[in-house]
Amino acid sequence: MEKMKKLSKTKSISYAKWGYIFIIPFFVVYLIFTLYPQLLTIYNSFFEYYRDGLNVIGPNFVGLRNYKELFTINNAGYVPIVKYSLNTLILWIIGAVPQFLIAMLLALFFTSTRLNIKGQQFFKTVIYMPNLIMASAFSMLFFALFSQVGPINQLLQSWGAVNEPINFLGMTISVRGLIGLMNFLMWFGNTTILLMAGIQGIDESMFESARLDGSNSTQVFFNITMPLLMPIFIYVFITSMIGGIQMFDVPQVLTNGKGTPNLTSTTLIMYLNNFLGVSKNFGMAGAVSVLLFIITAVLSAFVFKTITRK
Amino acid sequence: MAEVTLKNIKKVYPIGDTEKKQRKALKKSKEENPESNKANLQITDEGVVAVQEFSLDIKDKEFVVLVGPSGCGKSTTLRMVAGLEEITSGELYIDGNLVNSVEPKDRDIAMVFQTYALYPHMTVRDNMAYSLKIKKLPKEEIEAKVNEAAEILDITQYLDRKPKALSGGQRQRVAIGRAIVRDPKVLLMDEPLSNLDAKLRNQMRSEIIKLRQRINTTFIYVTHDQTEAMTLGDRIVVMKDGFIQQIGTPQEVYDHPSNLFVSGFIGTPQMNYFDAKLEVENGKYVVNTDGYKVVLSEEKQVRLKEKDVKPQDVTLGVRPDHIVLSENGLKGKVDVSELMGPSCHLHMTVDGKDVIAIVPTEGKKVDYVNKEVDFGFNGNVCHIFSKEDEKNLEY
């Protein structure tokens, strides 16, 4: 008999090393392009480090001074981090409240065997579409449509609803409203589809037995659907919040980065973005990032719990 | 076409990995037998010992079956032969070469998996040809080999289908076909029939016997089903908790089970057990079951004498087909009587224990239910096991 090939012998036939080999690319890239920059961000937050004209100031170690600055009243009379956090929160709520109400309603419509909605695929396709639209272009579109000489004002004037064009982009309430509207349009379809999947995941017999027990649809909703849907609802809700914290493209483009009027639509990320612009204020930007990180980490902990629980 | 030798093979799963393995074993055992207890594996400092002291010489072209309850280490042993699991210690030779650290692809083995593990995106032809393509055989040769194997297995008409379009039995054939196209030195089969329904399983069992006559190679076959083991194997290896319990031909294992476990595992319906006393009367060994005395046969007398076995309390085992209804003997009440055609299975309660007897019907219609019957057995068919270590006292 022919002898077994000697060269094929390895030290062991353990495949463990391949596990490491296969995950190397991910971790190398993660370390260089994400983790190291993140650590650098945190490091920066303790330094005075920015550009003033052509001069670079710093880096000088300043301890917690950057954070202190975020939390103290500035010359304009407000606490930056509080103001921008509130802005972000308000903008998120304006969009998220109708988003979740409508999405819940639609999810119930679509899954109702009694209503038996026709054309579901069409409706789902249409309401999900804005989610894929480039947010900056969508925002630009709203800017053009709602400008003083834009089609919306033209329409209102032709109807005689107003005599003078409305300055939508000059008023806090309308700017915030428009941002909320865009966020609503971009996200309610997505939320509908997720909640729908959640409802469909509930065992059909639950509903049937509740019906047989004599519950009406309201009772079924509050006693069966909602409690069983809760984990998914929480998951979707928190991911929406995390998304809200990252709100940037829409208000940035709509207000040209200025958060007009009077910085009432400047979000946290826009604030961060301003430090990264010409001034390259890595110190302050670092401090804002660290706070962002902490907020999202807390929220993510909840999400993490939902997805790892089996 | 090769001998396989396992020398004192041992497999230990480090504690870290075991959790999963145990869970898997537990899940599996639940599927196979809902009432079976969890495997009683030894746990040492190194980890959980799945297989130990496994020594076996498999002759060229032999068909060896590893059989045992789930978690007994039979699959682990097979996977070590395949090279899918590392061997913790011991030596594995295929065809005289030490292959402990040879990768599966260089061991010249093939394997049929329980779930078939066919590649879903490839046609049957490509599934079967895959290993040959990797070996870079010429196209015509691949074609010829695949066609030949397909013919043997009667799957020629399915060659261009995807596995999804096949029935369970057909997939099974493809899985076997994929293994035999390579003319492996050793063909390993891991519970190949357990995903089939009962009827198909019987059919495939005889197909495997036929297959074996057509392709001359060494088979190692793992199953938890003792019927498969008995019908397929030249020799069977009964395993439990990582240890070999007995190695022998099906007949040997059936007639001379080496311990209580083997006697209960092999043979269906299961062997009946009684508490009895081994006594010596007039220089002869006698088993005394509740006053019912049976003198053991001559060959048993010789074996027991050779070992100088002392009178003691024993567990007496008698197979259901060896129980005969008699005038006097042990008394039992028949709870259920199952007519099987030529014979009748009587489920009796004897002293609070369940006892099954198979009695020939001989064409007569007899109603035993709820009746008291007397039964006995002969001295050549009872097995005596030590109460201490559960070993067969004869060996």
Next chain:
Amino acid sequence: MNSNANRNAKIKLFISRFVVYAILIFLAFLCLFFFWLMFVNSTRSNAQLQSGFALFPKENFLKNFYNAWHDGTIDIPTGMKNSFIVAICSALLTTYFSALTAYGTYVYNFRFKKAVHLFILAIMMIPSQVSAVGFIQLAFKFHLTNKLWLLIVPSIAAPAVYFYMRQYLQATLPLEMVEAARIDGSNEFRIFNQIVLPIMKPAMAVQMIFSFVGSWNNYFMPSLLLNDAKKKTVPVMIGTLRSADFTKFDMGKVYMLMLMAILPVMVIYIILSKSIIKGVTSGSVKG
């Protein structure tokens, strides 16, 4: 039961259906209305746009297209080329390497397997903006601004895509298949490329689409990194458009530019909407 109750129930159902369809149609209208206006306005000349509102397209579509395509300040052909490069490369890299990583932690038993998996899940929710400061700083330090690959390579480490692939593997790939391939003589890379990747095709396709759309629309990082007009991607150009002086602009052209910006994604969506919508659920909610 009398027929009266039956009729009442029928009327009730009819009314609720009516209301539900009305709501659905209204929402669908809301979703389409603004895009319809964009399309209509992209077919009107600047003069037509100044003169008033219109609900139906006019004849200047091609003229606006020509003007937008050859605009001096906003070089949309280059922008689209850059966006395509970034989006396609990111989609390919992110799906391939996420599948590879998921396969690594799924199939192989190694010491830190569980830790690695949990770690990736834990970093999944950290917003990319958190690393932006350090990223920008390094990009400037090593003179890597305006390099498109800097937007592409980081997509190799995409925790969310990893998570999706891992779930998919768990559901579809039995370990025995990998072992069968090993016994067939395949090496580990070959097993991944020839056996596992084909099995993962549906998951790869879904993630490729989402990744493509994500990079196509990405604004934050590119706007900070790209200031060379030859390197800008489409969203950055749209941002520049916003900061331009509007009184001098041909608005027909502006609408046309926006239409161009969203067109590739719209085309993909129209073709693949069914599988995209399916992908939304399978990706985000645990199975």
